[in-house]
Amino acid sequence: MDEEVQLYLDEAKDQMQKALSFLEHELAKLRAGKASPQMLEGIMIDYYGTMTPLQQAANVNTPDARTIVIQPWEKKLIDKIEKAIFAANIGLTPINNGELIRLNLPPLTEERRRGLVKQIHAEGESARISIRNSRRETIEEIKKLQKGGLSEDLAKDAEDLVQKMTDQYYKKVEEAMAKREQEIMTI
Numbered sequence: 001m002d003e004e005v006q007l008y009l010d011e012a013k014d015q016m017q018k019a020l021s022f023l024e025h026e027l028a029k030l031r032a033g034k035a036s037p038q039m040l041e042g043i044m045i046d047y048y049g050t051m052t053p054l055q056q057a058a059n060v061n062t063p064d065a066r067t068i069v070i071q072p073w074e075k076k077l078i079d080k081i082e083k084a085i086f087a088a089n090i091g092l093t094p095i096n097n098g099e100l101i102r103l104n105l106p107p108l109t110e111e112r113r114r115g116l117v118k119q120i121h122a123e124g125e126s127a128r129i130s131i132r133n134s135r136r137e138t139i140e141e142i143k144k145l146q147k148g149g150l151s152e153d154l155a156k157d158a159e160d161l162v163q164k165m166t167d168q169y170y171k172k173v174e175e176a177m178a179k180r181e182q183e184i185m186t187i
Contacts, residue, residue, distance in 0.1 A: 004145055005158045012138040012162055016169040019130035023173060026123045027180045030116055034183075035062040035105050040070075045077065045084045054081060068092075068103040075099070108184070116184050124177040128170060135166045 028038045037060040044051045054060065058072040058081060072078055081101055082094045095102040108116070139159055146155040 002145070002150060002154055005142060005150065005154060008138050008141045008145075009158065009161055009165070012134045013165055015134040016131050016165060019127045019134070020169055020172050020176070022130075023123055023127035024176055027120060027176060030119060030180065030184070034065050035068045035103075037062060037068065039068065039090060040085075040088075043084050043088045043090075045080045047077070047080075054084065057081070066105045066107075068105070070094075070101040070103070071099070072101075113184050117181050120177050120180050120184070124173055127173045131166055131169050131173070135162050138162050 028036070029041060037055070040054050040060055043054040045054055045057055046052075047057050054070070057074075057077055058070050061069045061071070063069055070081060072081055075098070078096055078098070078101060082096055085092065085094045085101070085103070092103045092105065095104065139162055142150070142155050142158045142162070146152065
């Protein structure tokens with residue numbers, strides 16, 4: 001196959017993989033009733049005048065399925081971590097004992113589970129849109145190459161490959177969504 005076509009196919013595959021990875025990352029952040037340090041990703045604290053990720057200023061552990069324990073490396077950071085958790089609005093109230101912070105996860109209600117499932121579907125749709133955009137852009141580039149002298153057979157084969165790749169990534173998105181939905185709906 002033409003080198004330029006292969007380059008566009010590889011780029012499309014990379015973009016589709018990035019969309020899938022982003023989806024998996026976002027789904028991991030959703031609270032499914034089971035404590036996970038990933039739930040605190042994205043929370044930044046003021047660490048000596050620099051905004052720093054929480055995980056770089058404290059140990060974050062899950063001693064059991066319903067508790068997250070945050071042990072700052074310096075005790076004076078406890079108040080800043082507590083404020084950052086409140087500001088992040090993750091739906092958890094920190095319990096400060098002067099040494100560490102505990103976050104207790106309440107059991108999920110049926111209504112909350114349904115809301116999380118809707119959120120999963122919204123994230124999945126975003127990933128599918130990103131995959132479709134990659135497909136569209138790649139096919140447009142292949143058509144430009146065809147106008148520039150690429151044979152019609154090669155262009156058609158490349159478009160078929162892009163569609164097969166798109167179908168594969170759609171299936172992976174559906175699998176990731178179904179797995180996470182199953183975790184959330186299991187009581």
